[in-house]
Amino acid sequence: MLNPVKVGILGLGTVGGGTVHILQHNAEEIARRAGRGIVVTHACAKEINQTYPYSTDNLVLTEQLIDVVNNPAIEIVVELLGGTTIARDMTMQAIANGKHVVTANKALIAKHGNEIFAAAQQQGVIVAFEAAVAGGIPIIKAVREGLAANKIEWVVGIINGTSNFILSAMRDKGSEFNEVLAEAQRLGYAEKDPTFDIEGVDAAHKLTILASLAFGIPLQFDKVYLEGITKIAREDVRYADELGYRIKLLGITKRTEAGIELRVHPTFIPNRRLLANVDGVMNAVLIQSDALGQSLYYGAGAGALPTGSAIVADLVDVTRTLTTDPGNRVPHLAFQSNALVDLPILPIEEITSAYYLRMTAVDTIGVMAQVTHILSENRISIEAIIQKEPISGEKQVDVVMLTHQVKERQLNQAIQAIEHLESISGKVTKIRVETLEH
C-alpha cells in the first residue's frame, strides 16, 4: 500500500473539526476504499493553545497559514477560512506551490472560481469543492459526472438550510418571520447577523456554481437575481396552504432560448412535490435533464459532519487522481475549460413565470372587475382567485390570485396599474410560482 496522503487544513473551526474527526474515526473504512491512508499532518488555527475534541497527537498545529501552504510535505490543502480575501490568497498560493486544494468556500468559488480554476489548470492541480454546495449531498459529483450524458434543462434547489428552517417553522406554527428568526438564532440555525442566509446571498453563491456545472458557462455571481425571505408574511404562508402550495426559498437556473435564468427568491411550489416536503434545515436539489428526466438529491446542507463528509469525499477523489494525467480529469466546471460558452444571463424582467399576487381591496364593489380588466389588458390569464368576505366592521379585504405563465416585465406593468387603482390600498405582494413540471 502507498504511504498515506498528507493533508494540511486551514481553519480548525466547526467544519475543520468535523473533517479531522471523520478522518480519524473512519480511518480504516476510508483507507479500505481509497487504497491508502489520508492523514491530516498540519493544521492552522486562530488560537492553537486549546483542547480539541479529537486527537492532535500527530498533528502539527500553527497559527500561521503560510506554514501550511508553503510546507513541501503537504500534498493537499483544505481551505476552511471562509471569506474571499485571505482565503483567495492562500488558495492561489497553494496552487502556485503545486498543491491540490479542497474547499467548502462557496463565496470564494462563486466570486473567484474562474481565476482559481484557470490557475489550477495551469499548475495541473485540482481544486475540489463538493462541500461548497448543499453540504454533504454529493450534488457536484451528480451534476458533473452522474448526468454527463444529459443536456440539463433546469436546476432548482433548496440550498439554504436557515431559510428553509424559517419557512417551515412559519408554516408549522403560523408565526411571523421575525419570531421564527429569533427562535432560529436561539437554536443556532441562524447567525447573529443572518443577512447572508435570509437575503439569499448564500443560496446565490451555490446557485452560481450549479448553473456553471449544468450549462457549461463561466461563474457569474454578480448576475444572480436576489430576493430574500424577509418580506414573506404569515398570510402568504396561509394562502399558499389554501391553494395547495408551499413557499420555499429556491435557487433556480434554467436554460431558455433567450438565455439563462439565474435567480434566488421565495417560490410557491405545489405541495405534492417531493421538494415541497423537504423541511427544516434539510437541502434538496431537483434537476430536469433530457435523458434522465427528473432526479432529486436530498440531505444535510450544513453541519460539521455532513460538510466534513463532502470534504473527505473530495480528499479521496483527489487522492485517486494523484497518479492521473491532468489533461484527462473531470473538469472543474464539468465542461472542458476551452468548451465553456458565454450564454447571456437574462435580467429578471425577461424571465417567464407564473405568479401569486396578494393585494388589499378597500372597496370590494367593482374591484374584481377592475383588477381582472387590467390583467386581461396585459394578456395575463388567471388560474385561481381567493376573495375573502371582509371581517365584520372592517372594510379592507385580501384579494389573492394565481396567474398563468407571463413575462415578468408584463406582470410588473399590470401590477403598477393595479397599485394605481383607488380601490386597492398599498403595494401588491408578488411571489413567483414554479410547478416543477417538465
Add this chain to the structure above:
Amino acid sequence: MLNPVKVGILGLGTVGGGTVHILQHNAEEIARRAGRGIVVTHACAKEINQTYPYSTDNLVLTEQLIDVVNNPAIEIVVELLGGTTIARDMTMQAIANGKHVVTANKALIAKHGNEIFAAAQQQGVIVAFEAAVAGGIPIIKAVREGLAANKIEWVVGIINGTSNFILSAMRDKGSEFNEVLAEAQRLGYAEKDPTFDIEGVDAAHKLTILASLAFGIPLQFDKVYLEGITKIAREDVRYADELGYRIKLLGITKRTEAGIELRVHPTFIPNRRLLANVDGVMNAVLIQSDALGQSLYYGAGAGALPTGSAIVADLVDVTRTLTTDPGNRVPHLAFQSNALVDLPILPIEEITSAYYLRMTAVDTIGVMAQVTHILSENRISIEAIIQKEPISGEKQVDVVMLTHQVKERQLNQAIQAIEHLESISGKVTKIRVETLEH
C-alpha cells in the same frame, strides 16, 4: 483533442437504442464534458435488417456477438443482452481481450460479479454498472464515491418500478393486486411474465449490489430474503392509510452487531417520509450513514433514456480513466478488493423489526385478551390496535395491530400461538414496519 473512443454494443433493444440515441443527440454536450468524442462503431442485434429510429450510417451492424467482442478496434464493450449465460461469456471474453465493459445487467453482477470483477482487475480493465441499480439515478457513484467518508449504517430503496407502480395504484384506486397488475401489463409497466418484478427478484439483484458497495462485502445474491407483493390485500393498503403508513416494496440492508440484514419485502413506512411519497414507476434510495446522516436519491429507475443516461455516464467515466493507473481507480465494489470482509448475512428469523399484523377474529368476545396475552408472553409490546365493529349480520371482524421492535423468530412463535386460538380464523398476515429513523 484525442480521437473519439470506440464503443461496441451487444444488444440493440430498448436500452441499446436509448444509448445510441443519447450518444448521437448529445454528442457535442458529451464531448464538451469528456474532452473527446464517444462513438458507437459496432453493434450486435438479433436481426440487423430493420430500420432503426437513429442513424446507423457509421455503425457496423452484425448478428454475431463475437464480432464485437473480438474486434481489436473497440475499446469499450456495452453489454445489454440480459440473462446470465451468454452475457457472462461475452463479458468474460471482452475482459480477456483487454476491453472495458459497461453493463446494465443487474442479474449478471449480482450473481457473477465477484468472478467478473476479479478477472477485470487481473486484466486492468473496468466493469462499470451504474445502470444496473435504479436506472438513471447515479446511485452507484453516490455510494462508492460521494459517501466515501462514511460508515454506512443502512440502505433502503424503492428499486423496482413495476412493484411501486402497482402498490401506488392499489392505494390510489382501492383496487386489488390482480386488477392493477393487469393494468400495469396493458400500460407496459409490467412484463407478460411479471414474476421477476412482483416477486422481488429484480429488487434483490439490485439490493445485493448496494449491500456490497455499502459494507464492503462480497456479492451474495443467494442470501437475500425474498418476499414479493402478490399477497398484499386491498385491506392492508387501507389499514396502512388509516395508521398513517404506506406500503412499499423495499430492498433493505443494514449493518448490525450480529451481521448484515439483506431483505426484500413489502414494508409499512410512515407516510410523512419522502420515501413514502415516491409514487408510480419512480425509484429512490435512502441511505443512513454516520457522517452525512440521511441522504436520498430519486429518479427514473428504468426506460430507454434514463438507463441510457447511466450507461453513457459510465462511458464518460471509463473514457477518463483510460490513461490512469489501474491500481488507483475507484474499486468495483467501493472497497479495495483485498479489503472486502465476509460479514455474516443474517437469516430472516434473526432480524429485528416492528410489524403490522392482521387477523380475523370469529368471536370478538375475549379475543383481544387472548391475543394480547400471547404477545405479552412473548415480550412483544403493541404500538397501536384497530378493532372494527363487526358488520351487522357478520360474526367475523378484522383485528389489526402494530408491534414495537422484536426479533422475527419471537414474533413467529407468537403468530403460531395466535393462529391456534379458536377465536382466530385462518392465517395471520404479517408485514414488516420500518420507521426510517436513524
